[in-house]
Amino acid sequence: MELQKFYTIFGIFVTGSDCTRSKITDRLSSHGIFISIGHETDLVKKADLVVYSAAIKQDDPELVKARELNISTIERSDFVRISY
Numbered sequence: 367m368e369l370q371k372f373y374t375i376f377g378i379f380v381t382g383s384d385c386t387r388s389k390i391t392d393r394l395s396s397h398g399i400f401i402s403i404g405h406e407t408d409l410v411k412k413a414d415l416v417v418y419s420a421a422i423k424q425d426d427p428e429l430v431k432a433r434e435l436n437i438s439t440i441e442r443s444d445f446v447r448i449s450y
Contacts, residue, residue: 381409383428407431414438417445 383402384391391401402409405427410416416432416439432439 379412381406381413383409410437411435415440417442 381400381402382391382394383404383406385404387403391403395401400409407427410428410431413432414437416429416437418426418429418439419442422429429439
């Protein structure tokens with residue numbers, strides 16, 4: 367099970383973003399997860415934690431906004447490791 371769906375089942379608010387729409391973003395949306403196509407820094411303001419892919423550059427607008435707001439950030443592989 368994808369982590370996003372797992373946390374949504376337990377009532378944890380999950381959002382995501384990607385630069386392009388895909389089968390993955392459509393599947394997550396179909397499970398009630400809000401997916402922004404493109405950057406949505408306003409969503410970061412509501413976050414308690416930002417989980418990001420290793421493919422995300424350090425100057426990504428959402429990652430930068432999270433750090434500006436002192437919101438905890440963690441790379442996805444580290445998050446998966448501590449989640450199980």
